Amino acid sequence: MNFIMNIPGLKDVLIEKIEEHGERIVLYVSLPKKLHRCPSCGARTKKVHDYRLQKIKHLKWFERLTCLFYKRRRYACACGKRFSEKASFIDKYQRFSKEWNLVAQVRCIKAKTFKEAGETLGTSSSTIIRRFQQVAKQHMVSGVRLPKAITIDEYKGDTDAGTYQLIVANADTHEPLDILPNRRKDTIKDYLYQYGADVELVVMDMNPSFKAAVREALGRTVIVADRFHFCRYIYWAIDEVRRKVQKERHAYDRKKCKRMRYVLYKRSRKLHDKSKWYRDRYIGMSEELKTAYELKEAYCEWFDWAKTTDDVVEVKRRLEAFYRKVGEARIPDFLKAIQTLKNWQVEILNSFAFNYSNGFLEVINNKTKVMKRNAYGFRRFDRFRAKILLNIQYKEIGVHLG
Numbered sequence: 001m002n003f004i005m006n007i008p009g010l011k012d013v014l015i016e017k018i019e020e021h022g023e024r025i026v027l028y029v030s031l032p033k034k035l036h037r038c039p040s041c042g043a044r045t046k047k048v049h050d051y052r053l054q055k056i057k058h059l060k061w062f063e064r065l066t067c068l069f070y071k072r073r074r075y076a077c078a079c080g081k082r083f084s085e086k087a088s089f090i091d092k093y094q095r096f097s098k099e100w101n102l103v104a105q106v107r108c109i110k111a112k113t114f115k116e117a118g119e120t121l122g123t124s125s126s127t128i129i130r131r132f133q134q135v136a137k138q139h140m141v142s143g144v145r146l147p148k149a150i151t152i153d154e155y156k157g158d159t160d161a162g163t164y165q166l167i168v169a170n171a172d173t174h175e176p177l178d179i180l181p182n183r184r185k186d187t188i189k190d191y192l193y194q195y196g197a198d199v200e201l202v203v204m205d206m207n208p209s210f211k212a213a214v215r216e217a218l219g220r221t222v223i224v225a226d227r228f229h230f231c232r233y234i235y236w237a238i239d240e241v242r243r244k245v246q247k248e249r250h251a252y253d254r255k256k257c258k259r260m261r262y263v264l265y266k267r268s269r270k271l272h273d274k275s276k277w278y279r280d281r282y283i284g285m286s287e288e289l290k291t292a293y294e295l296k297e298a299y300c301e302w303f304d305w306a307k308t309t310d311d312v313v314e315v316k317r318r319l320e321a322f323y324r325k326v327g328e329a330r331i332p333d334f335l336k337a338i339q340t341l342k343n344w345q346v347e348i349l350n351s352f353a354f355n356y357s358n359g360f361l362e363v364i365n366n367k368t369k370v371m372k373r374n375a376y377g378f379r380r381f382d383r384f385r386a387k388i389l390l391n392i393q394y395k396e397i398g399v400h401l402g
């Protein structure tokens with residue numbers, strides 16, 4: 001049996017024999033003899049010196065691990081030089097075929113775990129980790145200049161660098177740009193100072209140390225408070241009131257109420273009749289809860305309207321009217337909430353003036369969580385960072401490879 005077959009990655013290779021060794025397939029291959037140019041003197045030669053047998057791992061064939069026994073030919077030149085023939089399917093001194101290398105490069109990034117990639121490719125996890133680190137080195141350039149508008153948000157990465165990491169993304173394209181090892185002010189400040197010369201706008205949640213870092217590193221850059229984050233303060237406030245009111249209730253009532261608490265958070269106009277009935281019963285429990293509910297509704301009305309208009313002056317005026325309502329109601333949890341809103345008022349109004357939001361980061365954060373659950377052992381921050389950023393870069397690549 002001596003034929004040429006076009007197996008992917010093995011073009012023009014002569015397959016001399018195919019053997020099955022248990023679950024493995026072994027292909028005995030060689031290349032046709034042909035004229036080679038001597039690398040030393042440049043003369044042409046076809047004189048064979050000897051053969052060396054080389055074992056090379058290749059991709060799975062029919063779902064089975066496959067390796068090549070390659071009979072590598074060496075030529076001899078009249079000048080005395082001996083040299084190996086050219087083989088396009090393998091790089092010099094490699095134990096893996098080029099095709100294998102290509103797939104390994106994609107799989108080490110896309111597989112759920114290094115172990116899984118290793119099993120698919122018939123190699124050890126540590127080989128896959130080494131591949132991964134090579135790819136990371138090639139593809140991850142640090143020190144790129146950040147774009148004009150960026151967004152920053154923390155997430156729980158639980159790596160050896162700390163519990164929380166900070167993700168930096170392009171606010172216009174939503175493309176993640178980098179991950180910082182922690183959310184400390186100095187870390188953010190140094191990073192922005194180094195790479196943020198072009199940054200004109202930063203979207204963030206209401207973390208005072210983020211704001212301080214941006215101010216100190218970038219001076220008068222526009223800061224935009226993320227909508228999702230500032231709305232949460234109002235929801236936290238009504239939830240506090242709800243909890244206090246419920247504590248005073250009978251245990252049975254308490255459980256039932258807790259299950260139905262969503263009726264308080266939904267906008268009134270979006271409630272069905274049945275939910276409305278629960279809502280009325282719920283807020284009928286206490287005068288304070290009823291007031292808290294009305295304040296939340298007033299806030300939502302302001303927020304929904306603010307999103308639709310360009311009149312930032314009027315947005316501010318109506319927000320201040322909401323503050324007055326809260327002032328009259330005198331519910332401590334709401335007073336506390338609007339104090340935070342007041343501290344961040346400029347940044348909140350910016351979110352309507354510039355129309356940016358961080359929402360997409362939640363999606364990334366969720367993806368990251370899944371990755372973390374799957375990739376047991378991603379404790380090392382450098383690997384974790386590379387894994388997340390490379391996955392985003394490789395999103396469109398090699399979905400069907402390997």
Ligand SMILES: [Zn+2]
Nearest residue numbers: 038041077079
């Ligand atoms: Zn020669």
